[in-house]
Amino acid sequence: xxxxxxxxxxxxxxxxxxxxxxxxxxxxxxxxxxxxxxxxxxxxxxxxxxxxxxxxxxxxxxxxxxxxxxxxxxxxxxxxxxxxxxxxxxxxxxxxxxxxxxxxxxxxxxxxxxxxxxxxxxxxxxxxxxxxxxxxxxxxxxxxxxxxxxxxxxxxxxxxxxxxxxxxxxxxxxxxxxxxxxxxxxxxxxxxxxxxxxxxxxxxxxxxxxxxxxxxxxxxxxxxxxxxxxxxxxxxxxxxxxxxxxxxxxxxxxxxxxxxxxxxxxxxxxxxxxxxxxxxxxxxxxxxxxxxxxxxxxxxxxxxxxxxxxxxxxxxxxxxxxxxxxxxxxxx
Amino acid sequence: xxxxxxxxxxxxxxxxxxxxxxxxxxxxxxxxxxxxxxxxxxxxxxxxxxxxxxxxxxxxxxxxxxxxxxxxxxxxxxxxxxxxxxxxxxxxxxxxxxxxxxxxxxxxxxxxxxxxxxxxxxxxxxxxxxxxxxxxxxxxxxxxxxxxxxxxxxxxxxxxxxxxxxxxxxxxxxxxxxxxxxxxxxxxxxxxxxxxxxxxxxxxxxxxxxxxxxxxxxxxxxxxxxxxxxxxxxxxxxxxxxxxxxxxxxxxxxxxxxxxxxxxxx
Numbered sequence: 313x314x315x316x317x318x319x320x321x322x323x324x325x326x327x328x329x330x331x332x333x334x335x336x337x338x339x340x341x342x343x344x345x346x347x348x349x350x351x352x353x354x355x356x357x358x359x360x361x362x363x364x365x366x367x368x369x370x371x372x373x374x375x376x377x378x379x380x381x382x383x384x385x386x387x388x389x390x391x392x393x394x395x396x397x398x399x400x401x402x403x404x405x406x407x408x409x410x411x412x413x414x415x416x417x418x419x420x421x422x423x424x425x426x427x428x429x430x431x432x433x434x435x436x437x438x439x440x441x442x443x444x445x446x447x448x449x450x451x452x453x454x455x456x457x458x459x460x461x462x463x464x465x466x467x468x469x470x471x472x473x474x475x476x477x478x479x480x481x482x483x484x485x486x487x488x489x490x491x492x493x494x495x496x497x498x499x500x501x502x503x504x505x506x507x508x509x510x511x512x513x514x515x516x517x518x519x520x521x522x523x524x525x526x527x528x529x530x531x532x533x534x535x536x537x538x539x540x541x542x543x544x545x546x547x548x549x550x551x552x553x554x555x556x557x558x559x560x561x562x563x564x565x566x567x568x569x570x571x572x573x574x575x576x577x578x579x580x581x582x583x584x585x586x587x588x589x590x591x592x593x594x595x596x597x598x599x600x601x602x603x604x605x606x607x608x609x610x611x612x613x614x615x616x617x618x619x620x621x622x623x624x625x626x627x628x629x630x631x632x633x634x635x636x637x638x639x640x641x642x643x644x
Numbered sequence: 645x646x647x648x649x650x651x652x653x654x655x656x657x658x659x660x661x662x663x664x665x666x667x668x669x670x671x672x673x674x675x676x677x678x679x680x681x682x683x684x685x686x687x688x689x690x691x692x693x694x695x696x697x698x699x700x701x702x703x704x705x706x707x708x709x710x711x712x713x714x715x716x717x718x719x720x721x722x723x724x725x726x727x728x729x730x731x732x733x734x735x736x737x738x739x740x741x742x743x744x745x746x747x748x749x750x751x752x753x754x755x756x757x758x759x760x761x762x763x764x765x766x767x768x769x770x771x772x773x774x775x776x777x778x779x780x781x782x783x784x785x786x787x788x789x790x791x792x793x794x795x796x797x798x799x800x801x802x803x804x805x806x807x808x809x810x811x812x813x814x815x816x817x818x819x820x821x822x823x824x825x826x827x828x829x830x831x832x833x834x835x836x837x838x839x840x841x842x843x844x845x846x847x848x849x850x851x852x853x854x855x856x857x858x859x860x861x862x863x864x865x866x867x868x869x870x871x872x873x874x875x876x877x878x879x880x881x882x883x884x885x886x887x888x889x890x891x892x893x894x895x896x897x898x899x900x901x902x903x904x905x906x907x908x909x910x
Contacts, residue, residue, distance in 0.1 A: 386816060389781075389791055414811040418793045421745070421778030425785035430746060430870035433776050448874055453774050454673045455657050457664040460774075461874040504790035505820035508806075513814040521812075525910075550910065558830065568796075568831045569813060574775065575830060577812070583909050593661055594772075604909050606900065607885075615661055620885045622907075624900050626893045635897030642905045 316467040318351040319344050320405035322396070323368055323376075324415060325361040332521075333411035335371045335480035337473055340438055341409055342372035342481055344447070347440045351375060353403060355494065357395050359385035362491070369489030372481050377403070377494035386507040387415045389422055394503075395496045396423050400468065402494075407447055408470045409438070412578075416472040423470065430464035436477045447471065455574065455593035456600075475521075476580040476601050513569045518553045520570055525552030525583045528572055528599070529560060532588020532609065532628060536565035543587065546636045549643060555579070557595045573598035587628050591616030608632065645705045645800065647694040648759060649729065649766045650752050650779070651687040653713055653720050656680065657772035664878075670742075671873045673773070683723050685835075686768025690828040691724045692835040693798045694766050698728065706730050710755050712748060714741045718851070725846035726838035732851040733759070739856050742866030745774070749782030750868055754859040756787065764805060765825040769794050780827035790820040796831035 319341040323334040338354060345352035354373040356365060358380065365376040379395050396419065400408070408423070410416030412434045424431035432449035439448045441463070449471045450461045463469075520526065527543045527550070543554045554570060561571040572579055574594045580601030587608050589595060596619055599605070607620040608628045617623045624631055655664070659679045667674045683691075691709065698705040709724040712735040725732055735755055743751070756762060765784075770777030777793075784791035796815060797808040805824050809816045810831050838846070856864045888903060890896040904910045 387811075388818065389793075414794070414809075417777055418781065418791075421781035422785050422791065424778070424870075425746070425749065425782040428870075430744070431778060432871060433778060453876070454655070454664055455661075455772055455775065457661050458666060458673055458876055458878050460671075460876045462871045463874055464871045466870065505792060505818050505824070507816050507818050509817040510811075511814045511817065562830060562834065568810065575769065583904070592658070594657070604904075604907075606904065606909075608897075608900075617885045617887075618881055622888060622900060622903050623885045624888050624893075624896045626896065630893030631897040631900075633897070634894035635901050638898040638901035639904070639910060642901060642910065 314404040316404050316406040318353055318403070318405050319407045319409065320399065320403055321352070321354045321373070322408065322410040322416065322419070323354045323356045324411060324413060325356055325358050325364050328363065330364045330367045330371070331411070333413060333475050334368065335483070336476070336478040337409050337411060338368060338372040339480040340473060340478040344407065344438060344440055348406070348445060350406065353377065353405065355379065355395070355399055357384050357392060365491040367483070369487050369491070370483040370485050372487070373489050375490045375492065377492055379494045379496050381496070381498055383498045386510055388505055388507050389418055390503045390505060391498060392419050393422055393426065394499060397426065398496050399494065400427060405468050408468050410472045412472040412474045420470050420472045427468070429466040429468060429470060431470035431472065432462045432464070433472050435471050435473050438471060438473070452597060456597045457593050475578045513567055515567065515570060517547070518551060520553045520555055520577050521579060523553035523579070524581050525550040525585070526555045526579060526581045527552055527585045527587065528555035528557065528589060529587045530557040530589030531559040533560065533565070539566050542632055542636065546639065549636070549640050552581070557589045557592070586616050586620070587632060589616055590614045591619060608635070645697070645763045646761045647697065647705065647707045647764045647766065648756055648762050649687070649691050649694050649707060649709045649724065650783070651691065651709050651711050651721070651724055652684045652771045653681050653711060653716055654684045654771055654773050656682050657685065666876065666878050668876065671876045681717060681720050683720060684768050684771045686770060686828060686830065688723070688835040689830060689832045690766040690768045691727055691729060693795065693826065693828045693832055694764070695728045695836065697764070697798065697800060708733060708759060710735065710752060712740055712751055714738050721851070722846045722849070723838060725849055726842040727836055728842060732849065734851045734853045735859065736853050737855045739867070740865045742869070743864065744869045744871045745776045745778040745782060746870040747865055747868035749779045749786060751859065751861060751864050752779065753783045753786035754861055755854060756783065758854070758859055763822045765823070767825065767827045769827045769829045780825055784825035787825070789823045789825055791825040791827070792818050792820055793827040794829045795826050796829055798826050798828070
């Protein structure tokens with residue numbers, strides 16, 4: 313059997329664009345590959361993804377495998393497993409890295425169990441142990457109350473990486489790399505589930521993941537109206553987006569798609585304004601990468617103040633209108 | 645239809661972060677005795693998903709719950725019974741301690757094989773201690789059945805399972821052949837409370853307890869790990885929050901905006 317060599321990044325493409333997480337993975341993968349003096353490969357899977365292969369090269373890949381099939385348009389475990397099974401067999405990577413996304417969090421464990429190896433999920437740091445060449449993976453555990461570094465000794469080592477945890481390298485259109493078609497037969501006998509429909513829950517305005525300013529509300533807002541009025545109004549003035557912690561989503565005050573946290577969106581805006589959010593570990597996992605966190609909360613002991621740069625203690629209803637008004641004045 | 649739900653007893657994730665203390669010798673976190681363990685919240689929602697199907701025909705559907713661990717607190721692990729599940733199987737032995745997702749999924753899959761009859765298996769999308777989220781997919785792979793993860797709605801339609809799967813910008817509707825494994829997310833909605841009648845009924849039910857040998861495994865827990873913990877640590881957080889206060893809440897709000905401008909944040 314061939315020796316396991318090189319890094320394989322599982323790339324993601326949406327609406328004809330390489331996703332930011334893929335550029336982040338290629339940045340991290342580039343550093344690992346250089347340390348190992350091995351190759352950085354990327355596989356792109358979908359119905360039409362070949363056009364962005366050159367962007368993966370610009371982002372650091374030495375070789376890009378393109379697997380296209382109409383049945384790969386929407387992610388489904390069985391079809392993607394057919395591709396990854398063949399990829400591991402043919403490419404024989406030392407390390408496979410994926411994003412901690414809807415795709416990676418489903419695909420990585422399924423693949424690891426198939427191969428009888430370990431996968432470390434939701435990593436913040438990846439490093440090669442120079443003595444053993446094994447990868448050490450550090451990730452948050454206990455809802456962010458602790459961190460753990462894991463390793464494993466069976467190859468390939470598999471890891472998923474949290475969004476916005478790694479830096480991409482500067483895209484260089486002049487970088488050279490190979491792009492090859494990687495054909496995989498869609499064996500119908502191994503496809504036991506199918507996607508019937510994809511429902512998009514688009515939120516108007518700036519996308520939460522792309523916003524440089526996010527104004528988020530929590531349980532303390534006590535209903536849907538403040539999200540639709542007060543927070544939306546300030547978000548508009550700051551060209552930002554509105555988010556929420558889990559309780560407002562669970563209470564159906566706001567759509568689930570704006571939940572920020574371990575099980576929602578992971579964001580890292582320049583400014584994060586948290587209104588009536590206590591700052592549970594699970595919520596902070598989704599926003600602790602923000603450059604500046606500002607909190608308004610009635611509880612001076614709230615965990616959010618441990619992570620915030622500026623804070624005001626008190627009833628948000630009395631504080632927020634003047635805060636929003638003053639911001640609007642300053643922006644004029 | 646036979647449904648199996650895997651539930652884990654965990655430290656209370658809703659407890660204040662300060663209650664979590666590092667037990668470095670055993671590579672785990674602990675909480676003081678006054679903080680009681682709970683059923684992992686996502687697993688409670690997995691029970692809820694199974695019970696919603698059972699509600700459609702109570703006599704036709706059976707829900708079995710499997711929990712794995714050591715020194716499991718009966719009042720905690722019996723909660724799914726008091727919500728309406730039919731039976732509880734405990735994989736309980738000191739040897740089950742210290743496992744990773746690989747060890748846990750291997751043991752649960754072996755127990756499910758021993759149960760034998762199953763159409764749907766439910767797990768929470770992830771447990772709140774290691775937040776790994778791979779046991780469900782692992783069980784499905786070992787059993788050779790399809791899996792759909794992060795579900796917010798699960799129905800059985802025409803002999804197949806129809807699942808709404810949460811993705812970043814909405815959801816997918818999938819259909820899978822059965823038997824299948826489904827992992828459940830919080831978007832499913834709140835799990836039902838235990839009724840007094842349910843608690844009474846649960847108190848009379850004795851869990852079935854299986855040891856590693858009962859499920860045909862020699863290696864379980866720490867001995868069956870695929871991953872190694874190099875270290876477990878608590879990152880030091882420096883509190884550097886500048887608190888803005890003024891004579892009135894409105895003044896404090898305006899001052900906060902002013903601070904953001906002075907610091908070039910806006």
